[in-house]
Amino acid sequence: MNVDILFHKTYQHPTSKEWVVFVHGAGGSSSLWFKQIKDYRQHFNLLLIDLRGHGRSNRLLKNIISKNYSFQDVTTDILRVLDHLEIKSAHFVGMSLGTILVRNLAEMASERVNSMVLGGAITRLDIRSQVLVKAGDMCKHIIPYMWLYKLFAYVVMPQRNQKESRHLFIHEAKKLCQKEFKRWFKLAADVNPMMKYFREREISIPTLYLMGELDYMFIHPVKEMVAKHQSSWLLEIPNCGHVCNVERPQEFNQHSIEFIQKHCK
Template sequence: MHALTFDWGHTNYREDGSPSGRPIIFLNSLGTDLRMWDGLIAPLSAHRLVRLDNRGHGLSARSPQTPTIDDLAKDALALADHLEIEKAVFVGCSLGGLIVQEIARIAPERVEGVVLSNTAGRIGAREGWETRIAQVRESGLAAMTDAILERWFAPEFRAHPDCAIWATEVARCDREGYIGGCEVLAATDLEADLPRIAAPTLVIAGRHDGATLPEQVLGMAARIPGARTEMIETAGHLPAIETPDLVARHITDFLKEHALV
């Protein structure tokens, strides 16, 4: 693990794979950290794999002010600068997918490819996120863990022992960091920018996703020119955790299709 220091705090990150491979930068979802991508590291090891924790998640610091989607996108771009990565394929899930969309909007020249998993141009309504924030402040995340996991994971995975690991991680997530992520989601609407995404794009949806419904994900894909769509029938909101080999195969096929290997 490494840390990149900013005026607001620090971003935790790690590198895996081949230092000479094509750079792929991963952005995590609300309530998780860079470990959500662990299952993709071995099958994608021919590439230079960079993962970071969003502000207030994992080992990254909370920012003293409420973050914006622009802040989170610029954190990732600053890390790319620090690592001397001029261009990369950006992969994001849920909140991470919104961050990738913002990167494609503000710095299209840095983006060789886009992978958007279980995300949309707008995720949920502001009122819903404000309700979630109030619930977290009142009861804490531990009291909400079961409901979160039910939205996240397909029934088959919820019966798997690994699900208990993520139950623990959700309960331990930094409360203010989680609220900061909710505030970003409440404030962000990138729907109008979807048709302007020019980089090759892969969109991944999970049939059992209870957080970003499959029809929302597919609706987003329909607005991105030339986007390739993959529906994972056995996954929910976090296919990289539930079905990592299948996600890695879809990403590999996408990279080959666009000569990004």
Template sequence: MSYTDLGNKDNPCLVLIHGLGSFKKSWQLQHSLSQHYRLIIPDLRGHGDSPINYNITLQTMAADIIDLLDSLHIKEASFIGLSLGGIVTQEILHSYPRYVKSTILSNTASILPYWVGKYTVDQRMDKLGNMDDEDYEYLATKNCLHGHYPDSYIHKISNMFLDVNRNTYMQAASAPLGINYTNALIHNSKPMLVIGSIFDKVTPYINTLTTYTLARHAKLKTFYASGHIPNIEEPEEFNNAVLEFLHNIN
């Protein structure tokens, strides 16, 4: 896998998993967490610099991360997943619980009925088919933000946040269709922080409340001045929330 490895290797491990159409660079405002944790930041298959562009499913993306941890001799980690990354994190919790020390699920969903998700995927693909990469990434980034920003700032965030691969985007976008992690959440015994944003237009806040309600041992953190990517729009508050949660369980 393509991944970034930051921090002291003797520190507890924290795995950061990006969202759809994104890549490891989108977590750069969280690199300061490496002062306290060893950060493993992979590119999911079909994303970024990953050499694997086929068989893109939640199961294979989760297995790739576990294989990476095995190759690094890491037996246990905490996981942060944003959007699609939060769904991959739930798949890891479901399929590989022994690797999980704790989870942070940010701006994601735990239940996605197939036809509801399919409608959203079809809309995204129609837009992508009518735009070039730069225009699509700009509009997608703008939709993920809450504040009113100049075009130059949105382009800057887009370059850091999105890198859509047309050859794999449809597979990755379709991977979560029909998910239902209710059982995994109800039976979860690991500490969990659920993060959501009131102004998230991509994954509305009701999804955050659903996950929080279903999960055992969960804490809730709500952002009131950001959209879908609070780690970028409010990085200091996001990082502080992560550190407070992790310090309380370590």
């Protein structure tokens, strides 16, 4: 494999020509989609990607990881995988910070995005989130990064029924090194300016926001944005928090697959 290509895994469907690309969030990996694969592969070709520094991509890209990251850089990584596999266009499913990458990809190469499913979408950091990020930024050279990551996991996913999600993300985050964590942490400062632009400039790509009703840090900004946009829909999953694909996989799979099927070419 070319050193500049992220680690990825594909599942080929015997007849479908439709591709679905899964983009995980910061600190995760493609393994966090394990509850989606069985249902999705019955209908589509699947592409699962480990973002730079995550999962099995943590040993790749040695020639570029010495510098800081931008959303542009990380999104370009995904486009390189599509080019490598000669996938002209696809449906994209993102989770948490991965939703920003999917939305950014739609901005950079809209012709390659047929539809978007954005789970636990981050569209704005509220005051609590900003305070958390600033405090973490001040302490990131002093406190071990896993302490910070565990704190973030508990703040974003505080409920008892989110225990599995917390443990999965903390387990995956252990594969990140301290330098890698700091690079991704710095991206948080770019979230609000970028998402302000995205809120003001709607694109016509069909977009489904799948949010847990208990995702208290991120659901309200999503509601505000969907109310203003013509090509976006919001579906709230009851008794569910931030990582809705793990907490409520049946509902997540059913609604997202139905949405994608409606927008197949």
